[in-house]
Amino acid sequence: MTQPVFRFAPSPNGKLHLGHAFSALLNFRAAEALSGRLLLRMEDIDVVRCTPDYEAGIVEDLTWLGIGWEEPILRQSEHFDDYRAALGKLEELGLVYRAFLTRAEIKRYVAEFEAGSRTWPRDPDGAPLYPGDAAVLSETELAERRKGDAAYALRLDMKAALRELKKPLSWWEGPADCSKAKNASDWYLGREVVADPAAWGDVVLARKETPTSYHLSVVVDDARQGITDVIRGRDIFPATSVHRLLQVLLDLPELRYRHHELVLAEDGQKLSKSNFDTSLQSLRSASVSVQIIESRLLKNP
Template sequence: MSFATRFAPSPTGALHKGHAYSAVVAWRAAQVAGGRFILRIEDTDFTRCRPEHEAGIYEDLAWLGLDWEVPVLRQSDHRADYEAAIQQLGERGLLYRCFRTRKEQAALARDGGDGSVFRGGPPELDEEAAFLAEGRPFAWRLSLAAARDHLGDLGRLTWIEEGLEPGLKTAVPERLGDMVIGRKDIGAGYVIASVIDDARQGISHVIRGVDLADMTSIQRVLQALLDLPTPTYRHHPLVLDETGQRLAKRKGSPSLKSLRESGMSAADLLAEFGL
């Protein structure tokens, strides 16, 4: 497979330095390998995505001096593909409905001792029937127990890591538990859409921040269940703020647009990154 990588932002807000670093690292990797750099718009959550944010992504990346293949794939244009995959997994008994509210999930996570892991399970059949009759919203979760029944030991699933701590890695999906794959109200989410699109677009290398490293185990399980190829992964360090915390849209981290308007050049930013 020829080298192909991607930068796949969600248009839910303005890009910040962390996004810029990830995009430039991926773009440069494609340049060095003589391969493809693909921009993908991951707008599955239509309740938060905005056209002006998508327009800002193009403006910011052009300011950084990057170019990419066109046309750009928008996940909102391919919802039917993701829903078909969810339906397939559901028919094979690999998903279950979860009716817990965010508050209930947080309490469950606290009781389990790790807020990042879902320690729940499917509802009882009579309880599920009652909730459905009420029209209560739910999320589709991937059942790791059912996945083991289909695939055997999930630890046999592997991938090659070329970034931090390189080598052959084995899946440990238990670190994240039964993850949400889609929701009744907004449909399929990032986790399943990304593996489908990585296969669709021939992505050979997934280059992204180390904060998503644990997600690889869940995506590796989905690749096996859906008979999709496994890319090589390359996780890089995060760009941190002056307090040592990761940058985030929800925290109001300075946007690339604001840095640009303050007089910073793309060359200044790349020098700050050591690039």
């Protein structure tokens, strides 16, 4: 078996919290246990919210946790041309279209639909599936947006994409915590999960002002960095269906996936940068030791 390659890929748009620490530590411990490599990637697609100061804070936090990685750090903002190339390949296959409805228009359409005691389909994250421009806009309105300067999203035509598949889609799902494995071979005991990308509808791959989305960039980046094993939060588990589909469409390697349980706040909600949950920086300032953090996360996540 080839040497496993892991990665930790935070977004430098805020301070790391305990949930990030848990994911980083699991990747680091797995790389150590399996004589693998650990890479660091900054998912800084949003060049406005992501800043050098936040990136420096992430590096400082990871260093404090005792986590090491191979240089150089990959930054998504330096690889926009790669995402455009991948998007171009999907466009050549006839799998991408411009979608002009705004979020407000989608929300209003779905609200009106559901006012009649009907339920509009939603993706695994709870967002309504895209209804299609023609469901909301007249031919005249749509023509004006196409020839004008209207904002748009580039969406994957899911039905067309699924027709490209030559066999059923699945992925390998294994244990997320190598500390629970009695030996190295236990780490590779997994199961096949049937993928269901259709549940996501026509996902966004890019926008007019942004050359990529998370779904597209993550599969391109993992392939570019030679990642073999992905350890990430359980909240991303459903999105793996989309990632496997894009890997097949773009002829990219299939990876091994492991999704860990989330570290929750006291109210049972997922930790969030936007909610100003306890950051590693504040814990360091309060003289909380790394040992205490590791004990809480790795023994009782």
